[in-house]
Amino acid sequence: MKMNEIFEKLEEMQQELINFTIEMNRIKAVNPAFGGEGEEKRAEWLEGKLKEICDEVHRYDTVDENGLKRPNLIGIIYGENRERTIWFIGHMDTVPEGDLELWNHDPYDPILKDGKIYGRGTLDDGQAIVSSYFAAKAILSSGYRPKYNIGLAYVADEEAGSRYGAAFLMDKGIFKQNDLVVVPDSGNEDGSFIEIAEKSAAWLKITTIGKQTHASIPHTGINAHKAGMKFALAVDEFLHRKYDARDETFEPPESTFEITKKEKNVDNINTIPGTDIIYFDFRVLPQYNIDDVISDVKEIANEYEDKERVKINVDIVQKSQAAPPTDVNSEIVQKLIKAIKELRGIEARPGGVGGGTVAAFFRRMGVPAVVWMTADEVEHQPNEFCRIKNCIEDAKVFIYLAMN
Numbered sequence: 001m002k003m004n005e006i007f008e009k010l011e012e013m014q015q016e017l018i019n020f021t022i023e024m025n026r027i028k029a030v031n032p033a034f035g036g037e038g039e040e041k042r043a044e045w046l047e048g049k050l051k052e053i054c055d056e057v058h059r060y061d062t063v064d065e066n067g068l069k070r071p072n073l074i075g076i077i078y079g080e081n082r083e084r085t086i087w088f089i090g091h092m093d094t095v096p097e098g099d100l101e102l103w104n105h106d107p108y109d110p111i112l113k114d115g116k117i118y119g120r121g122t123l124d125d126g127q128a129i130v131s132s133y134f135a136a137k138a139i140l141s142s143g144y145r146p147k148y149n150i151g152l153a154y155v156a157d158e159e160a161g162s163r164y165g166a167a168f169l170m171d172k173g174i175f176k177q178n179d180l181v182v183v184p185d186s187g188n189e190d191g192s193f194i195e196i197a198e199k200s201a202a203w204l205k206i207t208t209i210g211k212q213t214h215a216s217i218p219h220t221g222i223n224a225h226k227a228g229m230k231f232a233l234a235v236d237e238f239l240h241r242k243y244d245a246r247d248e249t250f251e252p253p254e255s256t257f258e259i260t261k262k263e264k265n266v267d268n269i270n271t272i273p274g275t276d277i278i279y280f281d282f283r284v285l286p287q288y289n290i291d292d293v294i295s296d297v298k299e300i301a302n303e304y305e306d307k308e309r310v311k312i313n314v315d316i317v318q319k320s321q322a323a324p325p326t327d328v329n330s331e332i333v334q335k336l337i338k339a340i341k342e343l344r345g346i347e348a349r350p351g352g353v354g355g356g357t358v359a360a361f362f363r364r365m366g367v368p369a370v371v372w373m374t375a376d377e378v379e380h381q382p383n384e385f386c387r388i389k390n391c392i393e394d395a396k397v398f399i400y401l402a403m404n
């Protein structure tokens with residue numbers, strides 16, 4: 001009965017939830033690693049919101065390599081039993097909007113249409129913040145207390161590796177071994193997928209240096225763009241062939257090796273580029289060592305330096321070896337499966353994905369963590385949106401977890 005009462009209260013809050021989502025996402029918080037302003041303004045706004053409902057609010061700020069303040073917010077709502085905390089971890093930073101031409105609306109002035117709120121960051125990871133915040137608020141507004149403490153951790157820097165976010169918080173004594181951790185930062189359309197394992201990941205910057213010249217006399221220079229492409233395709237081919245294991249618990253089941261960003265080279269068509277810069281994004285099944293993959297890339301680089309008479313620099317922008325997976329039989333996984341079964345009548349399936357989330361930091365610490373939300377896969381895309389229905393229904397699952 002308690003639960004239905006809380007669910008009703010939550011549904012009454014729908015308009016407030018919509019306003020919250022729109023207001024929060026209007027405050028830009030693009031990760032500075034991608035040229036953004038960072039999380040500070042959004043954090044100030046959110047801190048005010050946390051103070052309205054939490055028994056304790058703490059800020060853990062740090063300063064990044066460019067002198068920018070990087071805030072982290074911790075809100076605690078006391079439970080009947082204060083020995084343990086169920087954590088909901090959301091990140092405040094977003095990726096940039098990308099090509100504005102592809103958006104139907106201003107990405108930083110969110111609009112509501114057909115039950116969806118469109119805007120950069122509304123889903124990733126705005127939905128996590130909104131659904132966890134309103135789960136807690138609905139419990140309190142109904143006059144109840146959660147079974148254990150609810151911890152709301154809204155962190156910085158997830159999109160660029162979490163150095164100033166989750167990684168920074170890990171040694172502060174905030175999280176305890178027997179706490180429960182939910183990271184609503186990826187999921188599928190009906191909420192039937194629970195992420196308990198991640199792949200290792202690496203981002204590499206490849207700089208190929210040749211010799212610039214006029215395009216009509218190529219023999220007087222060395223085409224860095226052409227050499228860079230040949231090298232990239234050789235890497236692509238080699239890695240897919242060598243690291244070809246499949247593990248069906250992962251989606252997708254194989255390691256991925258993608259050539260992604262390309263930096264602008266010359267301004268005019270009749271110049272042969274002397275420098276060429278591209279990037280790789282690798283997501284590798286946990287059974288492989290990410291350092292072996294990187295050594296292979298360096299070896300192929302040596303080979304192509306000789307073959308193409310260029311210099312190839314391989315720089316590691318970011319790398320992480322996969323954390324040990326969360327045990328399927330751990331309390332949080334089993335509780336979440338039960339919640340989804342009771343509230344939605346579906347059997348949720350635990351498995352692995354390629355995207356790194358903050359769950360890895362908890363898993364390395366020996367704290368079982370699940371990544372779960374209900375979401376269309378529109379993260380990082382133009383016209384990103386969150387469904388109001390998903391915010392509400394996910395909040396119900398969080399209420400279930402906190403009350404049982």
Ligand SMILES: [Zn+2]
Binds near residue numbers: 124158
């Ligand atoms: Zn995210």
